[in-house]
Amino acid sequence: MRKETLVPGSISEEELIRLVDTYSGILLGVCRLTLGDTAMAQDIVQETFLKAWRQGGFRQETEKAWLIRVAMNLCHDYHRSRWWKHIDRKTPADEIQIAEPDPAEQEILAMVKDLPLRERQIVILYFWNRMTLSDIAQMLGVSQSAVFRDLEKAKKRLKLELEGG
Amino acid sequence: MKETALREALNTSITGCRPSDYWKNHMVRQIVKGEKVKTGTKLSWNLILVIGLLLLSVTAYAVIQSVTLSPRVDAKVLANEALYEKYGLTPAMLGFFAQDAQGKDDHHWHVDYIPDEGLASRLGAYRVEITDNHVDKITWTNEGKSTQGGFDAEAWGPEQLEEMVNITGRTHDVNRFYRKIQGEDVNLYEGMDDPIPEETIALQENVSEEEAYREAMREQGKDAEARSRYSREELIEMGRQGIIDAYALSQDLQDRLRFCDEGVLIPYYYQTGADEIPAFKMTFEIGGNDGWKAGDGIYTIDINVLDGTVLDGFRKELEESGKDSKAQSGYTREELIELGHRGIIEAYGLNPEQQERLQFYDTSFFPAYYSTIGADKKPTYNMTFQSSGEGGWMEGDGVYTIIVNVLDGTVEYLDYDTTLDGNG
DSSP states (O other), X not given: OOOOOOOOSOOOHHHHHHHHHHHHHHHHHHHHHHHSOHHHHHHXXXXXXXXXXXXXXXXXXXXXXXXXXXXXXXXXXXXXXXXXXXXXXOOOTTTEEEOOOOHXXXXXXXXXXXXXXXXXXXXXXXXXXXXXXXXHHHHHTSOHHHHHHHHHHHHHHHTOBOOOO | OBHHHHHHHHHHHXXXXXXXXXXXXXXXXXXXXXXXXXXXXXXXXXXXXXXXXHHXXXXXXXXXXXXXXXXXHHHHHHHHHHHHHHHOOOHHHHTTEEEEEEESSSSEEEEEEEEOGGXXXXXXXXXXXXXXXXXXXXXXXXXXXXXXXXXXXXXXXXHHHHXXXXXXXXXXXXXXXXXXXXXXXXXXXXXXXXXXXXXXXXXXXXXXXXXXXXXXXXXXXXXXXXXXXXXXXXXXXXXXXXXXHHHTOOHHHHHHEEEOOSGGXXXXXXXXXXXXXEEEEEEEEEOOSSOOOTTOEEXXXXXXXXXXXXXXXXXXXXXXXXXXXXXXXXXXXXXXXXXXXXXXXXXXXXXHHHHHHEEEEESSSSOOEEEEETTTTEEEEEEEEEEOOTTSOOTTOEEEEEEEETTTOOEEXXXXXXXXXXXX
């Protein structure tokens, strides 16, 4: 059983450390998969935690949902600005360890990375984070019809077979 | 590609990212000390198109109606639709107005569209008055004034608004319209030949795509209704019987099955599939004020309006893949729902008020279905319950998923996600 708890009010430095320790890995993973750029993913994760620190706590979302929402929307903003694609930035090898997927998974991830940004985000939120369509719509600030349509398009592109469970 | 393979690949990629302690500590130090965190350049958005996109998003909820909106958002959705019907005003055009909904109570609303002061003399203001989800009256303060003559006209209606969207999208400059209204001799089309900013293209594509989708859905709906061989009443009766048959509802549940025709649960015509089958989607509800009972919940059903058959491809696929589990089940469907309901209450310690708000869902977005779980493929029934209600978000509100073993009734899986307050 899992129940997410709300964290009302301001956050302390200890709380920030706990959030960074708990979520920086998956946020990095989500942003890196969304953008295909590790260095930019690091920047976005930093900015996400900066917002958490400035926000002073979470209101009606779980901390995980809030962090992912902010990170996803920052990914969307950065993707549209395009400027970062022209900058050659490398991540020092000692900053992040990245587990290599096996060849079959690499093939799948390559297909995911070929999806348009919004479809990629929805695939991550729907299949990995197991969110409902209405929650995804609220998280990304788009209409549910847009989420539904993009998910269907992504499924077709990925040639996803429907499973019963 | 199998769904499980996709999930596993995504999980490997996302959870396989491990930042070093050095990097984490460095980030925390920067944040706490208020040092500048290295970030990318922020995008400056075209505010008008963004407003238009937001308006469109609100309206688009009416197309796929599986989200319960507040009365305020209902009124805004209806008002947007009404202005489109009467004047041809699209969400992009309405981006030049601030939208404000005021209600005397949940039944009577007026929605105002007010432009900025410097544009008000030409754009005028619109008001849509709504009673019980029906539009009573639409007014425009510039009604009767001439809109002929382009931007020299005394009133700027849909034609001028469309041109304003076009010009602003290309030039990012609204000020030229203010100057025009103030009497300056200004070339409104200056800079139109410059390259379109990339972010504007992306936004325009987004708005255009949404508008096109919305318009297509609207036309589909009209076409589906025109082709229907059954009256609305006949379709509703077919829907009712379809749900009774699909779920083998007891007489008690049948008596409590209520057709929904209000807010975002109103039925609608649409077309589906490669063959563009015209269909009618309906929602029924079972539930009352006498406490939750097994079977209470929201049910949707789609009927082919040409031959009266039930359309539910997604559910049929789920049923096909879960038929073995269903055959092995030692419980009726109602007993499984009761187990699910009780399982959630016990696991999360819901108090009586929270229990009252907990509702079983069986819709195309939250289907209940037979399946299996685990490497040993235990047969299960997967259910979704949603907790929400009047008074806005409460502790305990959210979406609960519970999977029950159909052989011995044990709970195999539980999940709970909070949802945002849906009030606008």
